[in-house]
Amino acid sequence: MTTHSDEDLLKRIAAGDRPAMQVLFSRHRLMVHRFLLRLVRDETVAEDAVSDTFLDVWRQAGDFQGRSRVSTWLLSIARFKALTVLRKRRDSGLDEDWAAEIEDEADTPEVTSQKLDKGAAIRLCMERLSAEHREVIDLVYYHEASVDEVAEIVGIPEGTVKTRLFHARKKLAELLVAAGIDRGWP
Amino acid sequence: MNDTSMDKGRGEIEDLLPWYATGRLAAADRARVEAAIDADPELVRRLEIVREERAEAIAANEALSPTSSRAFDRLMAAIDAEPAPARPFAAMKAGLLERFGDFLAGLAPRRLAYAAAAVVAVVALQSLAIGGLIGRGGPAGGPMTTASQGETAGAGPTLLVAFAPEARIDEIAALLKANGAGIAEGPKAGGMFRLRLVEGADAAAVAAKLAAEPRIVVFAQPAP
Numbered sequence: 248m249t250t251h252s253d254e255d256l257l258k259r260i261a262a263g264d265r266p267a268m269q270v271l272f273s274r275h276r277l278m279v280h281r282f283l284l285r286l287v288r289d290e291t292v293a294e295d296a297v298s299d300t301f302l303d304v305w306r307q308a309g310d311f312q313g314r315s316r317v318s319t320w321l322l323s324i325a326r327f328k329a330l331t332v333l334r335k336r337r338d339s340g341l342d343e344d345w346a347a348e349i350e351d352e353a354d355t356p357e358v359t360s361q362k363l364d365k366g367a368a369i370r371l372c373m374e375r376l377s378a379e380h381r382e383v384i385d386l387v388y389y390h391e392a393s394v395d396e397v398a399e400i401v402g403i404p405e406g407t408v409k410t411r412l413f414h415a416r417k418k419l420a421e422l423l424v425a426a427g428i429d430r431g432w433p
Numbered sequence: 434m435n436d437t438s439m440d441k442g443r444g445e446i447e448d449l450l451p452w453y454a455t456g457r458l459a460a461a462d463r464a465r466v467e468a469a470i471d472a473d474p475e476l477v478r479r480l481e482i483v484r485e486e487r488a489e490a491i492a493a494n495e496a497l498s499p500t501s502s503r504a505f506d507r508l509m510a511a512i513d514a515e516p517a518p519a520r521p522f523a524a525m526k527a528g529l530l531e532r533f534g535d536f537l538a539g540l541a542p543r544r545l546a547y548a549a550a551a552v553v554a555v556v557a558l559q560s561l562a563i564g565g566l567i568g569r570g571g572p573a574g575g576p577m578t579t580a581s582q583g584e585t586a587g588a589g590p591t592l593l594v595a596f597a598p599e600a601r602i603d604e605i606a607a608l609l610k611a612n613g614a615g616i617a618e619g620p621k622a623g624g625m626f627r628l629r630l631v632e633g634a635d636a637a638a639v640a641a642k643l644a645a646e647p648r649i650v651v652f653a654q655p656a657p
Contacts, residue, residue: 265512269505272508276500277500280497280499280500280504281494284497285494290498294501294503295507297500297504302508302511302512305515306515366488366489366492369485369486369489370489370492370493373489373490384490385494387455387457388451388455388486388487388490388491389490389493389494391455391456391457393452393457393458396457409449412448412451413447416451416483416486419486430482431478432478432479
């Protein structure tokens with residue numbers, strides 16, 4: 248059977264082809280869901296944002312210019328949805344400003360007390376990072392976005408992408424040291 | 434090279450290591466990183482740290498729960514609520530989609546609706562290709578129609594089925610023929626097809642036989 252490229256599917260979606268929408272959804276929903284869930288940290292909110300993201304795809308498929316990968320475009324839309332949710336939370340007093348959120352070092356000693364293995368400790372310390380730092384780590388390490396793709400998704404210059412990832416990794420290393428795990432870097 | 438310039442050069446390369454580890458560097462940068470790694474054992478050690486972080490970032494993401502069907506259902510409901518687009522292709526298929534939506538919402542029992550939702554994403558791609566089987570002859574050589582032509586003529590019972598994405602069209606055709614079934618309608622929204630059986634056929638038994646071929650059929654149930 249022919250496997251339709253993402254770009255082919257978007258052309259079909261732009262023409263109102265619902266099965267093509269379903270294929271694109273099934274192909275990318277997990278990636279989009281995980282990206283959103285790591286940002287909003289609420290299962291129901293993340294699922295709503297997933298459907299909102301793909302609804303935008305349904306509405307705007309004809310606007311896709313093909314200058315980036317479809318997955319990059321999807322993550323850009325998803326990020327906007329997440330920020331909208333988080334802004335509403337902040338405005339309603341339920342959450343602080345996402346961009347201003349800072350890393351949480353308060354619970355770091357629990358890494359030591361729980362005697363976690365190194366991998367688990369790294370994962371726990373990643374959770375303690377600020378949202379901005381978690382995001383860039385996920386985009387690069389998990390979603391395998393290139394420098395220019397991260398720049399497009401996050402809306403920052405490419406140089407800032409490199410700087411942000413460096414600082415995210417440096418903060419991660421500091422949290423690990425505070426938890427008793429020194430990897431000798433930076 | 435003095436220590437300061439060496440640190441500066443190492444820093445520039447180090448900034449690229451995460452993308453080197455994921456294979457997302459341009460060829461020129463990749464070559465630059467590889468040359469630097471060959472000449473600097475400390476960069477090799479730092480690359481291992483990057484790979485360790487990457488492995489844990491992947492593990493953290495993979496540990497997240499999968500999406501439920503709720504996001505898909507919500508999306509489809511939102512698309513249903515959208516104003517009809519002025520698109521030639523959409524206009525061509527509108528009758529089919531609307532009729533199927535009414536059919537499924539009005540007739541399907543809850544169990545069927547949930548089952549259909551579970552397989553809907555899997556079978557969507559298939560639905561783009563199987564439409565060619567319609568009109569090639571129904572059960573016992575009877576005629577078939579597309580959904581846009583309305584209910585298929587004939588008194589035989591009907592099934593709702595979805596085919597595995599990897600199933601070949603000739604395999605599907607052979608399986609349907611062997612079971613006296615023909616495609617009466619489809620693809621429906623969600624990639625479902627309605628099969629018409631020969632008159633007097635046991636729909637449940639045929640559904641079971643089709644479902645016993647999971648490489649070809651991922652869902653089969655007598656239509657309500």
